[in-house]
Amino acid sequence: MGRDIAVLVKASLNPEIVRQVSEGIYDIDYTPLKISDVDRNALEEAARLKGILGGKVYSITVLTWGPSKARDKDLKLAVQEALAKVADEAYVVVDDNVIPGDPIVTSNAIVGVLKSKGLKPTLILAGEASVDESTSQVPGRVAAKLGYSYVGYVRRVLEVREGSVVVERDVEEYVETLEAPLPAVLSVTQEINEPRPPTLIQIRMASRKPLYTLKLSDIGLDVKPKRLIRDMRVITVFRKQVLVEEASMEKAVEKLLEYLEREGVLRV
Amino acid sequence: MKALVISQRPSDAGELVALAKGFGEPVILAFQESASKVDEVAAYGCRVYRVRSDRPEALYKAAFSLYESLNPKIIVGPSTKNVKDATALLAGSLDIPMVTEVVELSDGGSVLTYKRGFMSERVTMKAEVPYPVIALVNPKIVEPAEKAGRGEVIDLNVGELKVNIVGVRAKELSGVKLEEAEVVIGVGRGFKSKEDLKLAFELAKILNAQVGGTRPIAADLKWLPEDAWIGISGKKITPKLYIAVGVSGAPQHMSGVSGSKVIVAVNKDKSAPIFKQADYGVVADLYKFLPILTSKLREKFPGRA
Ligand SMILES: Cc1cc2nc3c(=O)[nH]c(=O)nc-3n(C[C@H](O)[C@H](O)[C@H](O)COP(=O)(O)OP(=O)(O)OC[C@H]3O[C@@H](n4cnc5c(N)ncnc54)[C@H](O)[C@@H]3O)c2cc1C
Numbered sequence: 028m029g030r031d032i033a034v035l036v037k038a039s040l041n042p043e044i045v046r047q048v049s050e051g052i053y054d055i056d057y058t059p060l061k062i063s064d065v066d067r068n069a070l071e072e073a074a075r076l077k078g079i080l081g082g083k084v085y086s087i088t089v090l091t092w093g094p095s096k097a098r099d100k101d102l103k104l105a106v107q108e109a110l111a112k113v114a115d116e117a118y119v120v121v122d123d124n125v126i127p128g129d130p131i132v133t134s135n136a137i138v139g140v141l142k143s144k145g146l147k148p149t150l151i152l153a154g155e156a157s158v159d160e161s162t163s164q165v166p167g168r169v170a171a172k173l174g175y176s177y178v179g180y181v182r183r184v185l186e187v188r189e190g191s192v193v194v195e196r197d198v199e200e201y202v203e204t205l206e207a208p209l210p211a212v213l214s215v216t217q218e219i220n221e222p223r224p225p226t227l228i229q230i231r232m233a234s235r236k237p238l239y240t241l242k243l244s245d246i247g248l249d250v251k252p253k254r255l256i257r258d259m260r261v262i263t264v265f266r267k268q269v270l271v272e273e274a275s276m277e278k279a280v281e282k283l284l285e286y287l288e289r290e291g292v293l294r295v
Numbered sequence: 296m297k298a299l300v301i302s303q304r305p306s307d308a309g310e311l312v313a314l315a316k317g318f319g320e321p322v323i324l325a326f327q328e329s330a331s332k333v334d335e336v337a338a339y340g341c342r343v344y345r346v347r348s349d350r351p352e353a354l355y356k357a358a359f360s361l362y363e364s365l366n367p368k369i370i371v372g373p374s375t376k377n378v379k380d381a382t383a384l385l386a387g388s389l390d391i392p393m394v395t396e397v398v399e400l401s402d403g404g405s406v407l408t409y410k411r412g413f414m415s416e417r418v419t420m421k422a423e424v425p426y427p428v429i430a431l432v433n434p435k436i437v438e439p440a441e442k443a444g445r446g447e448v449i450d451l452n453v454g455e456l457k458v459n460i461v462g463v464r465a466k467e468l469s470g471v472k473l474e475e476a477e478v479v480i481g482v483g484r485g486f487k488s489k490e491d492l493k494l495a496f497e498l499a500k501i502l503n504a505q506v507g508g509t510r511p512i513a514a515d516l517k518w519l520p521e522d523a524w525i526g527i528s529g530k531k532i533t534p535k536l537y538i539a540v541g542v543s544g545a546p547q548h549m550s551g552v553s554g555s556k557v558i559v560a561v562n563k564d565k566s567a568p569i570f571k572q573a574d575y576g577v578v579a580d581l582y583k584f585l586p587i588l589t590s591k592l593r594e595k596f597p598g599r600a
Contacts, residue, residue: 255422
């Protein structure tokens with residue numbers, strides 16, 4: 028049985044920063060990238076499981092949003108976090124020919140990295156959804172292409188056995204316990220752990236670890252995105268944003284109740 | 296041309312059949328609850344293939360074999376976890392596009408044109424992908440199809456599965472319909488313990504409100520039942536009044552409350568993002584603010600609590 032773990036880390040568009048270019052049109056170029064939140068849970072879990080499995084950890088990142096020149100800094104920051112947290116080496120696929128990407132490009136590129144570099148992880152960990160697209164499909168696609176077993180929405184990794192892994196999976200109304208044969212792809216939920224930020228020493232060490240930046244041709248891949256984005260519009264909900272600032276808490280309560288009374292939402 | 300419908304619950308079948316009709320002749324693949332209540336699913340007059348299982352892997356294998364034999368132009372289904380996990384495997388092995396949480400879809404000739412949320416639902420995206428395609432949709436985006444005589448039911452056998460089920464545990468659910476409440480108090484990690492939530496419940500009592508919360512409060516800490524979390528991966532609410540207490544205002548939470556008429560935020564951090572997304576904000580420690588708010592409301596509505 029192999030002992031290595033691969034972690035899929037996405038540099039996602041940051042949904043906390045949504046700006047308009049003009050009337051309602053989403054300004055994608057302005058939006059910075061950041062590591063997708065749940066990928067931090069995947070990295071934390073990889074750190075824990077590395078202690079059990081004892082193998083290597085590598086992170087794989089495929090740049091979806093471009094142009095790559097403008098994204099370089101944000102992308103590095105996300106990958107450095109993976110390296111600082113747990114990864115021994117990082118693989119990053121950056122290719123302006125397939126930007127903006129889609130799940131077809133991303134999953135093929137991930138599999139391309141593994142195959143061309145001869146990497147055979149026994150576990151591949153990913154987040155349950157990215158914070159920009161949240162389609163939850165890349166981990167499953169990767170599993171199908173590699174012939175790995177797949178469990179999505181993992182809330183706990185209970186046990187790693189010789190040849191299998193026992194996990195709890197979150198479904199809408201219930202939680203199930205499953206045994207999946209290794210090698211396996213798992214997507215994890217936020218509840219699996221409490222990610223700790225990397226320490227200063229870890230951050231310093233990260234800059235000495237290998238980071239391989241690859242183009243599609245470097246991994247012998249010829250794939251094109253199939254999705255064509257036509258239009259992106261900001262959903263605007265007008266909010267009054269009134270701050271209730273009064274000398275005392277009593278006054279603030281009274282003022283708030285006055286506002287709510289005027290809105291007609293108190294007497295229901 | 297065929298359009299394959301994945302039905303997980305009999306209640307989703309009518310809408311999915313109606314959508315599929317816009318693309319081809321619907322054929323249903325019944326899975327999980329729809330497999331055990333197959334008569335309800337067969338009532339739409341389409342042929343039904345049945346896989347008696349609730350495993351995503353079983354659904355994937357069944358859908359794969361039907362894909363090979365029927366050559367459908369589109370596969371439609373609900374955006375649930377089991378269906379997403381199954382169709383992600385299918386999309387990966389066929390290298391075909393898959394789109395999820397779709398709210399609008401139409402046939403654009405050689406492509407599917409669709410609309411869905413993006414950026415934790417703060418943006419809508421319109422895009423197109425070439426056929427064949429997997430399109431998982433949100434509920435209630437179309438009127439259900441009329442029932443039309445009983446379709447033929449054919450059982451599918453998918454053979455051995457790789458992933459074995461060891462046990463199932465039901466989640467603790469409250470059954471409270473936050474979606475229908477007129478006033479909702481949302482509690483966040485600003486509360487320091489489960490006991491402290493009584494401050495929110497006391498306020499709720501006097502306002503005739505329901506109490507919901509952020510995902511970490513319900514799913515992680517389990518201070519509230521699991522059907523009480525509000526947001527992109529939980530409930531979407533549309534009350535007249537939403538009072539968020541000790542909630543930071545993460546986009547994944549706020550997309551679930553954007554349909555509220557009035558939003559009030561109570562947070563001790565003046566720079567918390569929620570203040571930009573609220574109608575009325577109070578910068579205050581909830582432990583000091585809530586008791587005063589509740590007692591003032593008691594004076595105002597003496598009959599209530
Ligand atoms: C894929 C994905 C899906 C998600 N889905 C959801 C979802 O559906 N719903 C959801 O809610 N979240 C969801 N999240 C999580 C979300 O990103 C946030 O982590 C979460 O909403 C934060 O919860 P919170 O506001 O309770 O906690 P925090 O962000 O920790 O905020 C706590 C707030 O309390 C304030 N506070 C602290 N003490 C006090 C006090 N004494 N008085 C007043 N204020 C105080 C703090 O200033 C802070 O602003 C999702 C995340 C991801 C990545």
